[in-house]
Amino acid sequence: MNLAIIGGGASALAAAITAGRRNIDITVFERGSYLGKKLAATGNGRCNLCNEIIELGFYRGNKDFIKAVFSKVGKDQILDFFASIGVLTRTESGRIYPYSNRASSVTDALLSECKRLNIDTVYNFDVASVEKKDGYFYVNKEYNTHPLLKTSFQLSLKALSSPEESNRLVSTVFNEDRYKFDKCLIAAGGACGVSNGGGGYGILQSFGHSVTKLYPSLVQLICDRPLNMKSIRLFADASLIIDGETVKREHGEVQFTDYGLSGVVIFNLSPTVASAVDNDRKVTVSLDLLPHINDCMPLFIPRRREYEAFFTGMFQRPVASLVYKKAGIKKKPALDNNDIIKIAKTVKDMRFDIRDTMGFDSAQVTSGGAKLDEFSPHTMQSLRTDGLYAAGEVLDADGDCGGYNLAWAWATGILAGKNI
Numbered sequence: 001m002n003l004a005i006i007g008g009g010a011s012a013l014a015a016a017i018t019a020g021r022r023n024i025d026i027t028v029f030e031r032g033s034y035l036g037k038k039l040a041a042t043g044n045g046r047c048n049l050c051n052e053i054i055e056l057g058f059y060r061g062n063k064d065f066i067k068a069v070f071s072k073v074g075k076d077q078i079l080d081f082f083a084s085i086g087v088l089t090r091t092e093s094g095r096i097y098p099y100s101n102r103a104s105s106v107t108d109a110l111l112s113e114c115k116r117l118n119i120d121t122v123y124n125f126d127v128a129s130v131e132k133k134d135g136y137f138y139v140n141k142e143y144n145t146h147p148l149l150k151t152s153f154q155l156s157l158k159a160l161s162s163p164e165e166s167n168r169l170v171s172t173v174f175n176e177d178r179y180k181f182d183k184c185l186i187a188a189g190g191a192c193g194v195s196n197g198g199g200g201y202g203i204l205q206s207f208g209h210s211v212t213k214l215y216p217s218l219v220q221l222i223c224d225r226p227l228n229m230k231s232i233r234l235f236a237d238a239s240l241i242i243d244g245e246t247v248k249r250e251h252g253e254v255q256f257t258d259y260g261l262s263g264v265v266i267f268n269l270s271p272t273v274a275s276a277v278d279n280d281r282k283v284t285v286s287l288d289l290l291p292h293i294n295d296c297m298p299l300f301i302p303r304r305r306e307y308e309a310f311f312t313g314m315f316q317r318p319v320a321s322l323v324y325k326k327a328g329i330k331k332k333p334a335l336d337n338n339d340i341i342k343i344a345k346t347v348k349d350m351r352f353d354i355r356d357t358m359g360f361d362s363a364q365v366t367s368g369g370a371k372l373d374e375f376s377p378h379t380m381q382s383l384r385t386d387g388l389y390a391a392g393e394v395l396d397a398d399g400d401c402g403g404y405n406l407a408w409a410w411a412t413g414i415l416a417g418k419n420i
């Protein structure tokens with residue numbers, strides 16, 4: 001039996017290794033020039049590959065489906081998979097990283113196992129469509145209809161591959177018998193990093209699958225007015241207020257930037273912001289800059305009252321300026337009680353009107369995707385087309401920061417690989 005895997009990212013590699021160990025003949029089609037490119041950038045180059053506690057509350061999407069997937073392939077099975085390819089891990093505040101602290105050691109281990117299993121890879125191949133005819137899947141590239149692209153693809157293959165590889169790839173691509181497959185897994189990721197969306201959605205739609213509206217997730221927020229601050233970080237409680245109602249609260253690191261707000265806390269609010277902005281709703285983020293203090297007045301009253309010195313030892317200067325601006329306090333020699341009351345109110349509820357998110361080009365994950373209830377949560381097989389499978393971000397499930405998105409990619413990839 002042979003299998004085409006569309007996409008060469010996290011879920012694809014987990015599926016390829018799991019299925020490859022079952023002696024399935026696999027070809028991975030990747031539009032980029034190497035496999036696991038995004039993986040190398042994850043977790044700021046450290047790859048936060050999973051989390052100690054995989055709870056449904058950290059995910060968006062069909063919870064019953066997500067629960068069913070993780071009940072088959074949970075954290076322990078994911079770590080067993082990594083142990084089987086030699087990746088040692090360590091945990092930091094619940095987040096699981098490779099012991100080396102380098103994402104490259106994860107990609108190296110995945111790729112070396114793919115090599116050991118003789119998994120074929122076809123690079124620079126942007127799959128435009130997949131068709132099913134007479135029980136077989138045919139994987140097509142755009143140049144089938146564009147002769148010019150066909151020529152440039154042949155040239156780029158010659159440039160990139162050794163003569164031996166080039167012959168193999170060309171014959172795989174141009175000889176119809178060689179690129180027809182018994183089964184096909186769509187693991188083409190989401191819409192992030194490319195303005196026109198990921199390649200997998202259209203392929204799944206061509207097989208009758210529905211794709212929900214897509215939103216950028218784990219992404220920075222643009223404020224109505226620029227903050228003009230250079231990457232100032234602090235710990236805060238952030239509340240997301242939509243049309244006057246608080247809908248979500250997060251605690252952790254917030255970052256002030258030129259254009260607005262960033263940081264883990266803001267990322268976790270961002271998918272809700274994206275859909276609210278899209279629906280023309282009023283979005284505000286309120287920050288509590290001293291979340292561990294309920295009443296600031298006893299702390300503030302005895303402090304030195306000079307305008308310049310009041311925040312010394314509490315906040316960095318740009319944050320102090322922002323508090324004064326938001327509280328409407330102009331520069332003066334000394335602060336009076338009225339000013340102190342205004343400051344206390346502002347630091348506990350500093351409001352920012354949000355214009356938009358930074359969009360798919362900056363987002364880490366796509367919220368939304370191919371509807372989960374059109375697949376089996378036991379096998380990841382399509383309920384529309386026999387032999388068609390999907391895994392990873394292309395599906396309508398996404399998680400918060402903390403290793404939850406890669407956990408989903410590995411779990412669905414391993415599950416598909418076990419059942420194909």
Ligand SMILES: Cc1cc2nc3c(=O)[nH]c(=O)nc-3n(C[C@H](O)[C@H](O)[C@H](O)COP(=O)(O)OP(=O)(O)OC[C@H]3O[C@@H](n4cnc5c(N)ncnc54)[C@H](O)[C@@H]3O)c2cc1C
Pocket residue numbers: 006007008009010011012029030031032036037038039041042043044047048049050125126127128187188189190192198199200363364365391392393394402403404405406407409
């Ligand atoms: C900067 C950054 C940091 C991140 N850090 C973390 C982290 O630390 N922890 C975490 O859990 N998650 C993190 N994520 C999210 C995580 O990387 C993704 O959720 C995960 O990679 C999704 O896996 P996937 O296999 O579904 O898709 P991907 O890993 O995106 O792989 C999809 C692959 O398919 C290829 N492809 C797409 N269309 C086609 C086509 N038509 N033909 C051929 N190939 C195609 C793409 O080139 C890509 O290589 C991060 C994301 C980013 C952008």
